[in-house]
Amino acid sequence: MRTRLKTALLALLLAGTCAAHAGDDALYRALGDQAGVASLMTDFVTRLKRDTRTENFFRQTRVDGLAEALTDQVCVLAGGPCKYEGATMAKAHADLAIGRADFNALVEVLQDTMDERGIPFATQNRLLALLAPMHRDIVTR
Numbered sequence: 036m037r038t039r040l041k042t043a044l045l046a047l048l049l050a051g052t053c054a055a056h057a058g059d060d061a062l063y064r065a066l067g068d069q070a071g072v073a074s075l076m077t078d079f080v081t082r083l084k085r086d087t088r089t090e091n092f093f094r095q096t097r098v099d100g101l102a103e104a105l106t107d108q109v110c111v112l113a114g115g116p117c118k119y120e121g122a123t124m125a126k127a128h129a130d131l132a133i134g135r136a137d138f139n140a141l142v143e144v145l146q147d148t149m150d151e152r153g154i155p156f157a158t159q160n161r162l163l164a165l166l167a168p169m170h171r172d173i174v175t176r
């Protein structure tokens with residue numbers, strides 16, 4: 036009986052946690068909602084085009100187009116009220132021969148961008164933690 040009670044309590048606790056997460060837009064709000072995310076992503080893509088480690092990948096890229104796709108994607112990930120309608124990460128990066136060092140360089144550029152904008156460390160880490168697992172679909176060599 037005790038074990039069953041504990042199991043039931045645990046189930047309730049987990050259900051509560053999930054429910055809280057389902058509508059959790061704390062990260063989205065911490066990033067400054069739509070305007071904050073959009074301006075962060077424009078800044079980020081502009082830097083990716085300039086950084087010597089990433090510029091070759093983004094030579095043909097239009098800042099507005101990629102920033103818009105990233106804004107939708109980050110908004111969704113951060114719990115915001117958006118829809119991402121771009122390609123899957125595997126498809127978007129399939130032909131780019133991206134290595135682990137390229138992935139790390141992009142993450143560093145994002146960190147620098149967030150640092151310069153004064154985004155708190157905890158907020159930065161929450162976003163990076165959501166992006167990090169994507170390396171499985173993006174790094175192909």
Ligand code: HEM
Binds near residue numbers: 097104122127137
């Ligand atoms: C977590 C990491 C990353 C995320 C979230 C991400 C996200 C995206 C998104 C949303 C798109 C647009 C897809 C579409 O338009 O349908 C895209 C395109 C692209 N990504 Fe990534 N990406 C990541 C890592 C990288 C890395 C490491 C590189 C190379 C160093 C890279 C290079 C590119 C390029 C060249 C494009 C095409 C841009 C264009 O349209 O000109 N990405 N990425």
